[in-house]
Each structure stands twice: as structure tokens, then as C-alpha cells.
Amino acid sequence: MDDDDAREPLTPVEVFGVDVREMRQARKMSLRGLATATGYSAAYVSKVENAKLVPSARFAEGCDRAFGTGAVMARQRQVAVAGDHPSWFVPYLQRERRATRILNYSTLYVMGLLQTPEYARALYRMGAARFSASTVEAKVAERAARRDILDRLDPAPPVLWVVLHESCLRVVVGGPGVMMRQIERLLEDAERPNVSVQLLPFSVVPASDSPFTLLATTGTPTVLHADGPQGGRPQETPALTSSACEIYDRLRAEALGHSESVTRIRKILEEYAP
Incomplete structure (x- = not known):
């Protein structure tokens, strides 16, 4: 078994963070650039990308506008915070x-x-x-x-x-x-x-x-x-x-x-x- 197989699967919040980072980097957008586009700080964006906090609905909607992804990120954010846990x-x-x-x-x-x-x-x-x-x-x-x-x-x-x-x-x-x-x-x-x-x-x-x-x-x-x-x-x-x-x-x-x-x-x- 290699190291990848031994790792625990990513949580929905971690998946959201990884997707935000990959979309941002694919568009050659800096942390500060996405922060400005979404109305949040660069520190906030970094914490979301590293799954250190749960993204707000407004942030997810801002990502959709910045990335041109319709409502993809907003829906993914709903999945990330879904379930019975607040x-x-x-x-x-x-x-x-x-x-x-x-x-x-x-x-x-x-x-x-x-x-x-x-x-x-x-x-x-x-x-x-x-x-x-x-x-x-x-x-x-x-x-x-x-x-x-x-x-x-x-x-x-x-x-x-x-x-x-x-x-x-x-x-x-x-x-x-x-x-x-x-x-x-x-x-x-x-x-x-x-x-x-x-x-x-x-x-x-x-x-x-x-x-x-x-x-x-x-x-x-x-x-x-x-x-x-x-x-x-x-x-x-x-x-x-x-x-x-x-x-x-x-x-x-x-x-x-x-x-x-x-x-x-x-x-x-x-x-x-x-």
C-alpha cells in the first residue's frame, strides 16, 4: 500500500478548499486577487483553502462570480456544510x-x-x-x-x-x-x-x-x-x-x-x- 492509499479521504470542507485553490491557480489569480474579488481578506481565503474554516455562502457565491462557474461553488459549499452538524x-x-x-x-x-x-x-x-x-x-x-x-x-x-x-x-x-x-x-x-x-x-x-x-x-x-x-x-x-x-x-x-x-x-x- 502506498502513502496515497493510506491517507484518509478528504472531507467535503477539504475538497472545497482544494477546488478553490486549483481554480484560483488555473486562472493565475493570487490569494489577494481572489480576496478582492470576493470581498474577503487574503487570510480568509487561505484558511478556506486549507480547510481551517467553513466557507460562508457569500464567499462561495463570490468564487462563482470570480471563476465564472455559475453556481457550482455555491452548491459545493452546501454539500460541505450539509448534514446535521452546524x-x-x-x-x-x-x-x-x-x-x-x-x-x-x-x-x-x-x-x-x-x-x-x-x-x-x-x-x-x-x-x-x-x-x-x-x-x-x-x-x-x-x-x-x-x-x-x-x-x-x-x-x-x-x-x-x-x-x-x-x-x-x-x-x-x-x-x-x-x-x-x-x-x-x-x-x-x-x-x-x-x-x-x-x-x-x-x-x-x-x-x-x-x-x-x-x-x-x-x-x-x-x-x-x-x-x-x-x-x-x-x-x-x-x-x-x-x-x-x-x-x-x-x-x-x-x-x-x-x-x-x-x-x-x-x-x-x-x-x-x-
Whole structure:
């Protein structure tokens, strides 16, 4: 098997970026030239071409005008952001699959990568009542599929470190039965050699009250992802990622150790038993 065969297939967002670059270069157009034609900055065009952000509809339409491609790029952009994931979350998913280290701090809910289908379903039903039953099931299936990175052999699965605030185990999502299965899953995952779980008990005032995730990939800058009311955005600014790493180190120092955390989580599990 050669190197090309071993590579993962390009994601739709990556395909869009490659096509923009090839069309631009075929027309002997510079980054600045396409930026001017679309009304965006050269830095924005570069990030789109390198799949570091999801293109806006206006940018795709501007590309069609600049390239003379009718509505080809606009339609391709729709494909790139299609599915049940919001467009702002697509870059996170891309980085999650490539990450060699994932450092997560959860304050209210167990992180998506470790959720059971029942737990995820309950969250979608509570937080997004506008979704149809079929849409909810599609979202649950997609979230469950993300777990395959924990079981892959080549490349090796990422090192996953989770600092879990005790609230995540006390907020009853879907009822006691759902919580029991979720906590059991959490304990099962904690047995993986590449997974570390630390519980931050109520008795500790945490270094941060906002959840966030740090994604590290060999050879590339660490990326910070923090959710907000309008969704989340990846941040690569060194000052921001460095500050987040320092906060994460403090959270790990404040939390219980892995073994002690597992013991405490088992006791919480017993509280949900009928």
C-alpha cells in the first residue's frame, strides 16, 4: 500500500478548499486577487483553502462570480456544510479526528465523545425540541460514530484527558437509568490506557467555570475550542491557547487523581441504583 492509499479521504470542507485553490491557480489569480474579488481578506481565503474554516455562502457565491462557474461553488459549499452538524462545528470535527491529544474540561454535561446514545438522545430532545425524531436519531448516530477514534489502531488513538466537574454526574439527563448507563460508560472508558479522567468535586472552586477543549496534533499549533451562545470557533492565537493550557494545568492540579476519581465516580453510580 502506498502513502496515497493510506491517507484518509478528504472531507467535503477539504475538497472545497482544494477546488478553490486549483481554480484560483488555473486562472493565475493570487490569494489577494481572489480576496478582492470576493470581498474577503487574503487570510480568509487561505484558511478556506486549507480547510481551517467553513466557507460562508457569500464567499462561495463570490468564487462563482470570480471563476465564472455559475453556481457550482455555491452548491459545493452546501454539500460541505450539509448534514446535521452546524457549520461552525465542522472544523472541530476535522481537528478531533487528527488530534494526538485531546484535553477536555466539562462543566455540566459529559463530553460528546464519551456519551452513550441514550444520554445524547436525551440532550438533543431537551435542548432542541424543534428537531424531528428522525433528525435526533441521525444526530445521535453521528455522535456515536465519533467514538471510532478511540478504537482505531492506525494511527494510534489520541490521548484523551478529561477533567469532569461533579455537576456533570449530578445533572440528571434522561432519568436515573440513562445516568447509570452513562456513568458506567465513563468508568469503562476510564480503563482505556489512553484515557485519563479526573473529577473536580463541588468542594473545589475551579480555575474556570467555562467548558473548553484543547486539540493538539503533532507538527501543528494547539487549537482551543470553546462553546458559546452562537456556537463555537477554533482559536489558534498563541496567547489564547497558552492561557487555556495554563488554566487546564490548574484544573488538573485541583481535581482528584485518576484512581481517586474512579472510586468517587463509582460511589455516585451507586446513588442512581434503584
